[in-house]
Amino acid sequence: MPKLISLGGHSFKLIGDPHIGRVFKTGVPLARLGDREKMVQDQLASELLSNDNTPIIIMGDLFDKYSIPDFLVLWLSEVLNEASTFKRIYILRGNHCVSREANKRGSFDVLERLCPDVGFVNTYQLINLPEHAGSLILFGYDAFKSAKELAEEIPDNLNYLAAFGHWDVTAHGEDTHNLIPTAVLAAKGIKTAYTGHIHKPQQLKMQGVEVIVVGSLQPYAHGEELPDETLYQTHGKEETEEILEENDNYFVDVNLRVLIPSGESWTADVPNCLSFQVKVLANNPDDADLSDLEVGYEEFSTTNIVNKNLAGVSSGLVELVHQRLEHYRNLEN
Numbered sequence: 001m002p003k004l005i006s007l008g009g010h011s012f013k014l015i016g017d018p019h020i021g022r023v024f025k026t027g028v029p030l031a032r033l034g035d036r037e038k039m040v041q042d043q044l045a046s047e048l049l050s051n052d053n054t055p056i057i058i059m060g061d062l063f064d065k066y067s068i069p070d071f072l073v074l075w076l077s078e079v080l081n082e083a084s085t086f087k088r089i090y091i092l093r094g095n096h097c098v099s100r101e102a103n104k105r106g107s108f109d110v111l112e113r114l115c116p117d118v119g120f121v122n123t124y125q126l127i128n129l130p131e132h133a134g135s136l137i138l139f140g141y142d143a144f145k146s147a148k149e150l151a152e153e154i155p156d157n158l159n160y161l162a163a164f165g166h167w168d169v170t171a172h173g174e175d176t177h178n179l180i181p182t183a184v185l186a187a188k189g190i191k192t193a194y195t196g197h198i199h200k201p202q203q204l205k206m207q208g209v210e211v212i213v214v215g216s217l218q219p220y221a222h223g224e225e226l227p228d229e230t231l232y233q234t235h236g237k238e239e240t241e242e243i244l245e246e247n248d249n250y251f252v253d254v255n256l257r258v259l260i261p262s263g264e265s266w267t268a269d270v271p272n273c274l275s276f277q278v279k280v281l282a283n284n285p286d287d288a289d290l291s292d293l294e295v296g297y298e299e300f301s302t303t304n305i306v307n308k309n310l311a312g313v314s315s316g317l318v319e320l321v322h323q324r325l326e327h328y329r330n331l332e333n
Helices: 035-048 070-083 107-114 147-153 182-187 237-246 302-309 315-332
Strands: 003-007 010-015 056-058 089-092 119-121 124-128 135-139 160-165 192-195 202-206 209-213 232-236 255-261 275-281
Touching (some): 035 070, 089 135, 107 119, 119 124
Parallel strands (some): 010 056, 135 160, 192 209, 255 275
Antiparallel strands (some): 124 135, 202 209
16 A cells, blocks of 8 residues: 655655556456456556645556556556646656666656656656755666665765665575665665565664565555455355355455365355455365465566576576566567
8 A cells, every 4th residue: 555654844655566567367257357457557546646746656666567558558648647747756667667688668668758747767866855854865676787786876975864766675595686775775874765566565674774665556466465454365165155155245356265175175156256266275274374375476576586596597697588588478468
């Protein structure tokens, strides 16, 4: 969910990882195809067009892929251009928005040209607040410069109130390309950093810097939801059957996962829900430890998988694998 913050007497709305263009297919009933995509688009438009002039910072991964359908880019350009007539908007480039081939341009680049009054942050951008209240530094994701290298380039001796980026907070094996550069930030006098990229909000202290993970616009998979959110739910088989017996439309706006003991199966009709998944467990679902099932969306990215499994391999070969994977992904679009 979006996060409202105040810095130097000025308010900002932070929106994490919208992932426009993401297609939800797993377990989605035929009659509900497109519903989840519309929910994400509707919420993003609502946040951008809200009837106030609070500046907005989108914390990266505006798009789910380097190249998304043209109609989505045009739709979003219309929303952004309308919103930017009465509020300032900054969009950090995320790792999903950029190609690893330097000469390629994608949907993020097209959107930048369609929205001249929106601040697109590809490397870094300094914002000096009015009345000498202080400065903010915004970082985009760069496929060719590490987060540390970008942070080392920003000016010294400024009154930085906070930094904003699209960073990892833990390294993936030996890959530290996108790891939040807290040591450099601290040396620049930055005590607070906000980051997107990770879809579940959290807060931690790293090398003297308070790191606030904003979380995504919405959860996009089981395990990304907060305790008070209802969009993604997991229930045992008997509990689910009892709920449906009382109200067969109870899960109409829910992505439902049902835990079933080993040796049993789900034989009833698929409930009316946004998506339906069955997980067969060795133990009774009431006693199951669900922490093993909570895997965030980012952990399944091909970038993370390649980096983890090719740790120690030459950087040139790793880069070649990334480029070939991106080539085949683009063929699917």
